[in-house]
Amino acid sequence: DQQVKQNSPSLSVQEGRISILNCDYTNSMFDYFLWYKKYPAEGPTFLISISSIKDKNEDGRFTVFLNKSAKHLSLHIVPSQPGDSAVYFCAASAGGPQGAQKLVFGQGTRLTINP
Amino acid sequence: NAGVMQNPRHLVRRRGQEARLRCSPMKGHSHVYWYRQLPEEGLKFMVYLQKENIIDESGMPKERFSAEFPKEGPSILRIQQVVRGDSAAYFCASSPSHRAGGAFFGQGTRLTVV
Numbered sequence: 001d002q003q004v005k006q007n008s009p010s011l012s013v014q015e016g017r018i019s020i021l022n023c024d025y026t027n028s029m030f031d032y033f034l035w036y037k038k039y040p041a042e043g044p045t046f047l048i049s050i051s052s053i054k055d056k057n058e059d060g061r062f063t064v065f066l067n068k069s070a071k072h073l074s075l076h077i078v079p080s081q082p083g084d085s086a087v088y089f090c091a092a093s094a095g096g097p098q099g100a101q102k103l104v105f106g107q108g109t110r111l112t113i114n115p
Numbered sequence: 116n117a118g119v120m121q122n123p124r125h126l127v128r129r130r131g132q133e134a135r136l137r138c139s140p141m142k143g144h145s146h147v148y149w150y151r152q153l154p155e156e157g158l159k160f161m162v163y164l165q166k167e168n169i170i171d172e173s174g175m176p177k178e179r180f181s182a183e184f185p186k187e188g189p190s191i192l193r194i195q196q197v198v199r200g201d202s203a204a205y206f207c208a209s210s211p212s213h214r215a216g217g218a219f220f221g222q223g224t225r226l227t228v229v
Contacts, residue, residue: 004157036220043119043206043220044158089157102148102171103218105157 003027004092006106014114019077021109023090026071030092034103035064035075038087047088048075080113087111119144119209120189121221128197128228136192136224140209147190148208148218149182158206164190197228 005024013019021035031052036044050057050064050073057064063076077084087110091103120139128134140147145165150158163171164184175182179197184190194201204225208218 006157041222041225043121043208043222046219091158102160102163103150103158104160105150107155107157 002107003030004090004104004106006088006090006109008109009107010110010112012112012114013080015082016079019075019080019084019111019113021075021077021088021090021111023073023075023106024071025073025092025104027092027094027104028071029094030104032093033064033066033073034091034093035062036089036091036105037084038089038108044089077111082113082115085111085113119207119219119221121205121207121224123224124222126224126226128226130198130228131196134194134197134201134226134228136194136205136207136226137189138192138207138209138221139189140207141219144209144211144219146210146218147184148210149190149192150206150208150220152204152206152223154203161192194226197226199228202226202228 003026034049035047037047038044048059048062048064050066055066066073087108089108090106093103119141122137147164149161152158160174162175162182167186179195181193204223206220206223208220210218
């Protein structure tokens with residue numbers, strides 16, 4: 001039962017262009033969504049998050065869009081840089097004081113930025 | 116301000132031995148989470164602890180696995196009588212008492228059972 005899905009295992013983008021990573025979820029109780037970036041042999045690094053009361057959140061080169069009706073979110077990186085090459089994980093949590101940061105992760109998308 | 120510290124980074128155990136993984140949360144963080152990542156998969160939630168309390172252990176296998184977060188000292192994930200299927204990367208994350216941004220992850224412990 002994969003509640004959070006990243007259907008693209010890999011993505012290759014030219015440096016300077018926009019990278020778009022997609023994520024779908026099935027659990028309508030999720031109310032908080034996060035993107036993490038992970039390099040090999042390291043832990044995930046938090047990138048950006050969005051609450052379900054919003055449809056967009058922007059932080060520098062990173063923007064996350066949330067479409068609640070479609071249960072879909074996406075991460076846009078523009079312009080893409082070689083250092084962005086990593087595995088990106090989408091994660092979601094259901095709220096309430098017990099929910100906190102108990103996260104359900106997607107399988108990850110490996111992003112490669114080509115010079 | 117040190118981040119989440121996990122040790123050891125790599126751990127090799129023979130089948131049947133015990134594995135003890137340690138996690139020191141970030142300063143000021145009272146919530147600790149353990150996740151497991153099997154090869155080619157995403158991270159899977161195991162357990163959520165606050166000081167001296169297990170809040171949610173719904174992701175923990177029913178047998179051989181236990182976790183604690185004592186009043187003093189690091190959080191410990193213990194795996195007894197390890198089997199080859201326990202080989203994975205185990206990540207610890209911590210967060211403050213309220214939801215503020217994302218949880219911060221340690222670098223993980225890679226457990227290999229031979």
